[in-house]
Amino acid sequence: MEAKLTRKELLKNWALTYSSETAYNYERLQALGQANAMVPVIRKLYPEDKERQVQELKKYFVFYNTEPSFIGTMIPGVAAAMEEQRANGAEDITDETINSLRTGLMGPIAGIGDTVSQGIVYPILAGIACSLAIDGSYVGPIFFEIAYKICLIGFGWNMYRLGYQKGKSFILTMLREGTIARLTEIFSMVGLMVVGCMTASRVNIEIPMILNIKGVKLGIQEQVIDALMPGLVPLAITMLVYWLVRKKVNINLIILIIFVLGISLSYLGVLGIPK
Amino acid sequence: MLLSAILVAIISTVCNWWPSHLITRSWLYPIWSGFLVALAMGEPMIGMQAAAYINLAYLGWITAGGTMPGNLPVAAVFGTAMTILSGADPSLAVTFAVPFSLFGILTFQLTMSINALWVHRAEKFLDNGNIRAMRLMNYVPSGILNFLVTGVPAFILVYFGAEPMKNLLNMIPDSFVNAMQVVGAIMPALGIAMLISFMGNKKIMPFFFFGFILAVYLKLDVMAVTAVAAIMGFVFYNTGFLDMKPAGKEQS
Numbered sequence: 001m002e003a004k005l006t007r008k009e010l011l012k013n014w015a016l017t018y019s020s021e022t023a024y025n026y027e028r029l030q031a032l033g034q035a036n037a038m039v040p041v042i043r044k045l046y047p048e049d050k051e052r053q054v055q056e057l058k059k060y061f062v063f064y065n066t067e068p069s070f071i072g073t074m075i076p077g078v079a080a081a082m083e084e085q086r087a088n089g090a091e092d093i094t095d096e097t098i099n100s101l102r103t104g105l106m107g108p109i110a111g112i113g114d115t116v117s118q119g120i121v122y123p124i125l126a127g128i129a130c131s132l133a134i135d136g137s138y139v140g141p142i143f144f145e146i147a148y149k150i151c152l153i154g155f156g157w158n159m160y161r162l163g164y165q166k167g168k169s170f171i172l173t174m175l176r177e178g179t180i181a182r183l184t185e186i187f188s189m190v191g192l193m194v195v196g197c198m199t200a201s202r203v204n205i206e207i208p209m210i211l212n213i214k215g216v217k218l219g220i221q222e223q224v225i226d227a228l229m230p231g232l233v234p235l236a237i238t239m240l241v242y243w244l245v246r247k248k249v250n251i252n253l254i255i256l257i258i259f260v261l262g263i264s265l266s267y268l269g270v271l272g273i274p275k
Numbered sequence: 276m277l278l279s280a281i282l283v284a285i286i287s288t289v290c291n292w293w294p295s296h297l298i299t300r301s302w303l304y305p306i307w308s309g310f311l312v313a314l315a316m317g318e319p320m321i322g323m324q325a326a327a328y329i330n331l332a333y334l335g336w337i338t339a340g341g342t343m344p345g346n347l348p349v350a351a352v353f354g355t356a357m358t359i360l361s362g363a364d365p366s367l368a369v370t371f372a373v374p375f376s377l378f379g380i381l382t383f384q385l386t387m388s389i390n391a392l393w394v395h396r397a398e399k400f401l402d403n404g405n406i407r408a409m410r411l412m413n414y415v416p417s418g419i420l421n422f423l424v425t426g427v428p429a430f431i432l433v434y435f436g437a438e439p440m441k442n443l444l445n446m447i448p449d450s451f452v453n454a455m456q457v458v459g460a461i462m463p464a465l466g467i468a469m470l471i472s473f474m475g476n477k478k479i480m481p482f483f484f485f486g487f488i489l490a491v492y493l494k495l496d497v498m499a500v501t502a503v504a505a506i507m508g509f510v511f512y513n514t515g516f517l518d519m520k521p522a523g524k525e526q527s
Contacts, residue, residue, distance in 0.1 A: 196486025
């Protein structure tokens with residue numbers, strides 16, 4: 001008799017992968033959550049054989065870490081497809097085949113997933129939502145929650161389905177042809193343009209000093225910087241911080257520097273926020 | 276106050292525990308988790324604005340590969356709660372949030388280390404054929420742990436914190452408030468810098484400046500820039516533009 005996964009198990013498997021970071025830990029990262037997610041699949045494929053269920057689930061206890069919510073759902077999709085083929089007698093699929101594929105995919109997929117979720121979706125939606133909220137509109141957080149979840153579920157479920165339907169050969173081809181690398185780079189480009197735009201709009205700072213040269217008042221910000229390049233101050237500050245990040249300076253130390261410099265330069269009247 | 280304190284403790288626990296990212300993924304972000312705290316404390320407007328200021332400071336912060344450079348949900352919950360308790364101007368929320376984001380790094384390290392124990396327990400349960408217990412290991416102990424390290428402190432803050440917080444706020448002079456606003460305005464630069472160093476390489480770095488110029492000179496907002504970027508991305512994907520190598524040079 002052929003063991004076939006129905007939409008029900010696939011939905012359960014997909015939904016449960018969202019528990020990947022519940023018992024998130026340094027030793028094996030998302031392994032336990034992945035094992036938890038595979039239970040409905042394995043139970044369906046080996047309904048009578050408890051021992052076999054245990055044996056099949058055990059392989060998911062290896063170290064596993066990817067971006068689990070947006071793009072990374074593809075990997076359990078592929079795993080479910082492979083488990084299904086294996087339960088139906090595809091003997092060339094071993095524990096090692098499944099795990100080496102999962103392990104091989106988790107890095108590149110995390111690259112795209114983190115770029116899409118944290119480099120594009122989050123900054124755009126949060127940027128809009130915060131502006132609304134600061135202006136006193138309750139639409140802000142509610143818009144964020146709804147739009148974010150639409151993106152999460154839209155990406156997550158479709159990537160899972162893609163993984164399940166197209167299976168490993170498709171994904172291996174993508175890896176080999178460099179499609180994943182190309183996609184990562186293109187999403188990164190989009191993300192960079194978004195954060196470039198945000199540097200101008202979100203790093204909201206200027207130099208409010210007014211020089212008094214022989215009785216003529218010269219406003220540094222209005223008359224010098226805005227004439228040269230509006231947004232020069234935010235860009236310069238961002239580049240400075242970027243340089244520190246690139247130098248691998250500890251993030252907490254950078255925060256400390258920002259606090260110390262920000263406070264002292266504010267007291268000296270060098271930096272201020274636009275009125 | 277008791278009810279608020281209990282609700283905030285639950286919010287704090289859930290947004291660090293992440294029982295299902297179908298629900299909790301967005302709870303990582305201050306704009307939503309801070310807003311929930313605001314609702315729980317009966318100050319939706321001030322709390323929401325505080326949450327938004329906190330979130331702006333952490334715009335672009337990324338947590339990739341099991342790292343947590345600063346704990347956003349902890350910053351959000353405690354920062355919002357403190358702003359409400361002290362009756363401070365919402366734009367001061369960043370000041371309250373940042374120290375807690377550092378405290379949050381500790382709680383994150385703690386849970387990430389201790390959670391490893393449950394994986395071993397789960398494995399043992401599975402070996403004994405107890406699949407159900409294995410699955411519970413994913414949820415129950417990590418939930419209790421997060422309640423202890425992030426839920427209980429949140430409860431204490433909200434339940435006992437009002438008076439001390441108000442006193443603290445009265446000690447802050449106006450000039451310091453201005454200075455804190457400057458700090459809050461610089462903070463997004465750090466998030467942006469982290470994102471650039473995560474996504475950027477020499478080849479695509481110019482697009483960062485392109486986005487900046489579109490905003491500064493053409494006054495395009497973020498949706499417009501995203502639309503332009505998406506069209507470019509589509510064209511680049513089809514033409515393989517970004518895959519091209521400079522002539523006569525080995526691409527590393």
